[in-house]
Amino acid sequence: MSAQEPLLEVSGLDVFYGRGSARKQAIFDATFSIAPGEVVGLIGETGSGKSTLARTILGLIKPDNGVIRFEGADLATLGHRQRQLFRRSGAVQYVFQDPLRSLDPDFTLEESIAEPLLSSGAHSRAEVATKVREYFRQVRLDEGLLSRLPGQVSGGQRQRAAIARALISEPRLLILDEPVSALDSANRVQILELLQNLASPSVSLLFISHDLGSVAGITDRVVVLYRGRIVEIDTTDAIVNDPIHPYTQLLVGSAPILGSGPSDRAWRDDIRSRLGAD
Numbered sequence: 001m002s003a004q005e006p007l008l009e010v011s012g013l014d015v016f017y018g019r020g021s022a023r024k025q026a027i028f029d030a031t032f033s034i035a036p037g038e039v040v041g042l043i044g045e046t047g048s049g050k051s052t053l054a055r056t057i058l059g060l061i062k063p064d065n066g067v068i069r070f071e072g073a074d075l076a077t078l079g080h081r082q083r084q085l086f087r088r089s090g091a092v093q094y095v096f097q098d099p100l101r102s103l104d105p106d107f108t109l110e111e112s113i114a115e116p117l118l119s120s121g122a123h124s125r126a127e128v129a130t131k132v133r134e135y136f137r138q139v140r141l142d143e144g145l146l147s148r149l150p151g152q153v154s155g156g157q158r159q160r161a162a163i164a165r166a167l168i169s170e171p172r173l174l175i176l177d178e179p180v181s182a183l184d185s186a187n188r189v190q191i192l193e194l195l196q197n198l199a200s201p202s203v204s205l206l207f208i209s210h211d212l213g214s215v216a217g218i219t220d221r222v223v224v225l226y227r228g229r230i231v232e233i234d235t236t237d238a239i240v241n242d243p244i245h246p247y248t249q250l251l252v253g254s255a256p257i258l259g260s261g262p263s264d265r266a267w268r269d270d271i272r273s274r275l276g277a278d
């Protein structure tokens with residue numbers, strides 16, 4: 001794959017739930033792409049279809065129409081078994097808002113992070129132990145916490161551990177579903193900074209949120225979803241400073257940090273510079 005080709009290309013995607021008279025369309029003709037190393041925000045209110053779109057990309061839902069090309073292969077046409085194999089490959093990983101959904105409460109953080117590698121059976125115990133420590137350091141967790149249970153660390157530390165668990169499979173796409181909305185503001189900034197630094201030519205991020213303000217500091221582009229339809233896709237700057245669709249205008253207007261007043265702009269620039277953005 002050349003660096004110019006998208007990592008993920010979604011085109012004409014329709015997803016329905018239910019059958020017969022209960023059949024209801026959740027995603028309408030969705031088309032967007034993610035480049036290698038890009039950080040993309042998927043923004044929309046509750047019920048707009050963000051999780052459905054993410055679950056379809058993960059291979060958990062088979063779309064009714066459309067193409068999902070991941071590194072050139074069309075996931076939408078894979079059979080059940082092939083989709084299972086794709087999921088197990090770990091190429092796309094998901095981080096939940098609540099890290100307890102990724103971490104077994106009875107596993108130590110070390111065991112939880114090691115588990116994907118141990119399950120794949122491709123690594124010796126010594127290799128796994130080394131890798132767990134490498135990813136623990138990458139998410140800036142102290143090795144002293146390796147033997148703790150999720151219930152014995154803070155919410156921010158739990159989310160870091162969940163991110164390490166997702167990263168250890170070396171995904172090419174990391175989907176983060178409201179990863180900071182359950183955290184206090186200090187932890188939010190730190191985890192956003194961590195996530196921003198994770199993006200590299202080999203890992204792209206899809207950042208799901210109902211709140212444009214919480215992701216605008218780290219995304220390159222934003223996809224706006226409204227009632228199952230993508231209504232606007234643009235660079236974050238264009239979305240924030242010159243939104244075209246009325247729903248995007250509403251989102252920008254209702255995000256306190258994105259108002260157009262000079263102090264808000266200064267605040268945003270400050271956040272961006274603290275996050276290392278251009």
Ligand code: ADP
Pocket residue numbers: 017018026044045046047048049050051052053
């Ligand atoms: P979001 O993640 O943006 O909150 P969802 O993808 O969860 O939105 O939901 C999109 C739409 O699909 C909503 O109308 C929701 O009620 C519906 N929906 C989601 N999951 C199911 C399901 N398993 N069965 C039927 N309808 C569903």
